[in-house]
Amino acid sequence: MNLFYTTPDLVTPKLLRLTDQEAKHATRVLRIRTGDQIFVTDGNGKLFNCSVSEIHKNDVTCEILDVTLEERKSPYITLVIGLIKKRDRLEFAVEKCVELGADEIIVFRGDHSEKGNVRLDRVESTVLSAMKQSLRLFLPKVSFAKDLSAAIDARGKSMSLIYADETIDKGETQHLLGDQLMLVVGPEGGFSESERSILKERGGVAYSLGEKRLRTETAAVTITDRYKNGLLL
Amino acid sequence: MNLFYTTPDLVTPKLLRLTDQEAKHATRVLRIRTGDQIFVTDGNGKLFNCSVSEIHKNDVTCEILDVTLEERKSPYITLVIGLIKKRDRLEFAVEKCVELGADEIIVFRGDHSEKGNVRLDRVESTVLSAMKQSLRLFLPKVSFAKDLSAAIDARGKSMSLIYADETIDKGETQHLLGDQLMLVVGPEGGFSESERSILKERGGVAYSLGEKRLRTETAAVTITDRYKNGLLL
Incomplete structure (x- = not known):
């Protein structure tokens, strides 16, 4: 079909x-x-x-x-992903997250993002193909934010903030449930100290994806699958 | 590091x-x-x-x-993945599954696999890089099987067989737990009728990844994460 x-x-x-x-x-x-x-x-x-x-x-x-x-499946997921330089890795992450049900995607320039620009038209075309390929009926909105603050400040008041954090233990991880979730994944190299403070100040909750080091796109795919599809431990 | x-x-x-x-x-x-x-x-x-x-x-x-x-984390996961023609998609799937903890990888030529050969040396080099990148200490073994039977017959007696099946409802899905799991994902186009029979005859249990259509590599990544990391619904 x-x-x-x-x-x-x-x-x-x-x-x-x-x-x-x-x-x-x-x-x-x-x-x-x-x-x-x-x-x-x-x-x-x-x-x-x-x-x-x-x-x-x-x-x-x-x-x-x-x-x-079709009704939109809850929770509404806004994936916020740090810009990664390798375009195919960013597009792959976006494609997979759309297949798995992300409702909106924001690419931000992290403090640790390497130089390079995002071709938003290419990301949009990846999103459209992935929606059609996976037979989804909601087209995720895509946007670019100049930094992490700009990305997370754009969210609505009722949207909970969760960020993938490799520095915490799995035991310390918390789960925020809700109908609207913003999931934040840093670029390669992770969040800077200043970004970490912003996340905490804005009420963000850290989520551990496990004890091993994951690439940005892997973290994006697994956190989207886990939260969108209700697979929390 | x-x-x-x-x-x-x-x-x-x-x-x-x-x-x-x-x-x-x-x-x-x-x-x-x-x-x-x-x-x-x-x-x-x-x-x-x-x-x-x-x-x-x-x-x-x-x-x-x-x-x-380090002790190997249970369950031991053998991922069996249908050959997909686009090499970058196959290598991407393998890379992500290793990051997420797959212990062994078998690529098989499915009845619906498009023509094309797998460059096993490239897959091995992807596996090695992914192991090092994610700071894992077990190097997954990689092999090629000429068809699905050859792939699943290679497993030990105590290894349970689970296959990703998009034709069943999520409600019908069963979970096989165990210390040794073989997870089978078909190529694009899915399993043939004959492959489906083989899977059932060998005691395979169907697992639904959700109601939407996923690409082979997305199915491989999510099923590996869910079973290796104990995220079953």
């Missing part, structure tokens, strides 16, 4: 359109034809079962046969 | 040697000098605290200052 994506503004009660990359992918790579039945999501919880009615170069029109609405 | 690796045959009661790639890496990349204190593991649970005594081109001799012995 292939899942396509369209923005909510291209959906009317009876018809929806795929445009740009999605239309190209549908017609040139997957070679859909008029009359084919396809699944489309608006990235906002709706799954449309459609019949393709018109195909133009960059525009595909579909008749909506039926719609199902 | 950097961790180096040497094979048990290069260790005597008072001295040990680093050779080949490890010696080159130590001298040329990390630029160790005579008198430096370094940590070395034999990949078999021993951690040597050493002082570098002699440096030659491809051979470094170290004096052993003290040794600590």
Whole structure:
């Protein structure tokens, strides 16, 4: 099964359109034809079962046969991940976290991040592919924060703050439960002392992922899986 | 902290040697000098605290200052993963599973594996790097099996068989506990009917990783983390 994506503004009660990359992918790579039945999501919880009615170069029109609405699974997870220089590692982390259910992703420049910029367009395209690949119906929002404070201050009041900390013992770890969780993972090299103070001042709780040293992307994937999927020890 | 690796045959009661790639890496990349204190593991649970005594081109001799012995953490996990064509995805899966504690890795050619060969030397080198990076002291064994039967028949009698199955409901999932677990993850495209029969005939138990579709490498990483680190629902 292939899942396509369209923005909510291209959906009317009876018809929806795929445009740009999605239309190209549908017609040139997957070679859909008029009359084919396809699944489309608006990235906002709706799954449309459609019949393709018109195909133009960059525009595909579909008749909506039926719609199902999925509720977002609780807890809402905002993953905050330190910028890592190797682009494939960052994109891999993001891809896996979306597959596992992250609802929002913020990449921040940590004090220990190596120089280098994030290509936000590439991260967004990774997020979109991962959503479709894993048949998820909510498109995670992606943003960049210039530092850790900017990332965590953007959260709502009811969002709990949890950070992966390799310096604490597993026995000391605490679990914050809640409907909205912000999970923070530092870059390679971990948090600076100043970042650690910020996390504590903002009420952050340290979570140990185990006694061994994990790479940033591994920490991001396991903390997302554990919190989103209710696997806490 | 950097961790180096040497094979048990290069260790005597008072001295040990680093050779080949490890010696080159130590001298040329990390630029160790005579008198430096370094940590070395034999990949078999021993951690040597050493002082570098002699440096030659491809051979470094170290004096052993003290040794600590770590016990292997139970359960012993053999990860059996279907060959995936994209080499970086396979190597990524292997790297993450080693970081998370997999004890042994078998790559098998699944009925749905796309054509392509596995470069076992590259997988081994990924395993070695991941062990050192995560400061683990047990070097996972890596092997290739021509098909699923060959992979699972190699296991010992007391090893339980668990396979990631996306076709069952989470409610139906069972947990097999034990000291020795073989965790099987299919290639992209999943298991064939014949492979499914083999898994059932051999007493395999299906485990659901959730209701969404996960890529092979994501399934491998999460099932390893969940079973090795005791995170079962």
